[in-house]
Amino acid sequence: MYSTTEIVKQSTAEGEMVINIGPQHPATHGVLHFVITLNGETIKKVEPHLGYIHRSIEKMCESLSYRQFVYVTSRMDYLSSHINNHACCLVTEQALQIELPARALVIRVLMDELTRLASHMLWWASMAMDIGALTPFFHAFREREMITDIFEDTCGTRLTMNYMVPGGVLMDLHPDFQKKVHAFINQFKTKLPEYDELVTDNIIFQNRTKGIGYLSRESAISYGCTGPVARASGVSCDVRKHFPYAIYDKLDFKEIIDTGCDSWARYKVRMQEMRQSLHIIEQLIDNIPEGDFQAKTKAVLKPPKGEFYSKVETARGELGVYIVSEGATTPYRIKFRSPGFSNLSALEHMAVGGKIGDFVAVMGSIDLVIPDIDR
Amino acid sequence: MFLIKYIKEVFGAVKSLAIGMRRTLSYFVRPKEIITQQYPDERPVIAERFRGEVVLMHDENNEHACTGCTACELACPNGTIKIVTKFDTTPEGKKKKALDTFVYRLEMCTMCNLCVEACPTSAIKMDTAYEHSVFDRNKLTKKLNNEGSKIRSGVE
Incomplete structure (x- = not known):
């Protein structure tokens, strides 16, 4: 952590000014602190200060068993908690070589895509709110509420799920699941054009986002950006396409790539991804196979000695889980490669040289979730 | 132009x-x-699987199915559950382990459902109660087994 004197010492140059954004600023979507050096209105330097919500999840996981540590990861990227849990279950299943029943795989993919939709909807709402439009927030939350209701019916929780367990899923689908998802699909299909009318076609929004936050293809790769941030810079990096897990290799969906490299391109990529997620859900919802929802596993999971890594595509990018096992009931070391941290590190590159007024529009387009960055 | x-x-x-x-x-x-719900006047519909708190199920004879095996205590990731056991004397004169107090700390519970999954006799379940605010933190530490309750016969 920097002390105040250090910050002042760094900014003695003529005509420069230091301002702090956060840690309690509504546009940072959490407790993130930026120290921004300005020359007039032009950004000279951006320093993110992290650690306000560090809970040492990696260390906590080392004292929890392979069944227990899954639930903590819901608290990392809380907007895609199903997908975080999926990553942890995948690595345990890879270590123990558990074969999953077909029903469990389909349920997992359905839940993942519903989570991605809910997460992108919340991003869309908050991005518009950052730029100054409050109405879209309520529109997006109306549809997101339908998804959280679906989750509540089946999983029993609305945000921190702990629904995926090593070997399958915790409970079977609720009898109303298919009916409710169909209702959601119909509702969302009629409302997506409204989203476009309200925000995408809005000239103020377009002028605020076009041409700012430029991130070239090379920089996106060198900063390790993943997810929509990298795909808007023309990097093909969808884990679902390149390293398919669950049943993604059998599904028909497109990887959305845009070469605009700016905030507007990142916006467009996410809007298209919502349509692709909807397409995946439509393919699966009427074809859920019958059978078990959980494979038979031992009461105490003891993976063999070795190192295991698995990755999934969350709503923000690639989440990797790395486990070192000593053959005991708890992991010896666990490491999460979270997408938010790498995407945040590219923020300085995007913002420097731009205006302070555009900073929030750049930050909104990265879709930061602070607990995911700090862990 | x-x-x-x-x-x-x-x-x-x-x-x-x-x-x-x-x-x-x-x-x-x-x-x-408009979809706003006027919350305290208008009660929301709670899903049947909603995880609100852990309850120990008692039947009409004030009997439960908890054997005091502490499987839930071991499964809990944050030390929410503490099982205090005692030794009962069976009619045959044998000593048998039984539940004395089922301590449940609601303020530490994350509703992860792992205890319910672990229970071999399905004695506990998740309840849908969601209004948990109290004025004193100590009130959140609950004793789940009723006064004078005992284990249902036949449950091992």
Whole structure:
């Protein structure tokens, strides 16, 4: 952590000014602190200060068993908690070589895509709110509420799920699941054009986002950006396409790539991804196979000695889980490669040289979730 | 040419704003689509699987199915559950382990459902109660087994 004197010492140059954004600023979507050096209105330097919500999840996981540590990861990227849990279950299943029943795989993919939709909807709402439009927030939350209701019916929780367990899923689908998802699909299909009318076609929004936050293809790769941030810079990096897990290799969906490299391109990529997620859900919802929802596993999971890594595509990018096992009931070391941290590190590159007024529009387009960055 | 392009842009901008405003106004005249719930007066419908708190199920004879095996205590990731056991004397004169107090600390519980999954006799379940606010933190530490309750016969 920097002390105040250090910050002042760094900014003695003529005509420069230091301002702090956060840690309690509504546009940072959490407790993130930026120290921004300005020359007039032009950004000279951006320093993110992290650690306000560090809970040492990696260390906590080392004292929890392979069944227990899954639930903590819901608290990392809380907007895609199903997908975080999926990553942890995948690595345990890879270590123990558990074969999953077909029903469990389909349920997992359905839940993942519903989570991605809910997460992108919340991003869309908050991005518009950052730029100054409050109405879209309520529109997006109306549809997101339908998804959280679906989750509540089946999983029993609305945000921190702990629904995926090593070997399958915790409970079977609720009898109303298919009916409710169909209702959601119909509702969302009629409302997506409204989203476009309200925000995408809005000239103020377009002028605020076009041409700012430029991130070239090379920089996106060198900063390790993943997810929509990298795909808007023309990097093909969808884990679902390149390293398919669950049943993604059998599904028909497109990887959305845009070469605009700016905030507007990142916006467009996410809007298209919502349509692709909807397409995946439509393919699966009427074809859920019958059978078990959980494979038979031992009461105490003891993976063999070795190192295991698995990755999934969350709503923000690639989440990797790395486990070192000593053959005991708890992991010896666990490491999460979270997408938010790498995407945040590219923020300085995007913002420097731009205006302070555009900073929030750049930050909104990265879709930061602070607990995911700090862990 | 520049002027025509400029005027076209201005009209395009005005049109895009007008479309957005039309959408907003259309909701303004359709108050039926407003979805706000007036919470304390209007009670929300809670899903049957909603995880609100852990309860130990008792039947009408004040009997439960908990054997005091501490499987839930071991499964809990944050030390929410503490099982205090005692030794009962069976009619045959043998000593048998039984549940004395089922301590449940609601303030530490994350509703992860792992204890319910671990229970071999299905003695506990998740309840849908969701209004947990109290004035004193100590009230959140609960004793789940009723006064004078005992284990249902036949449950091992």
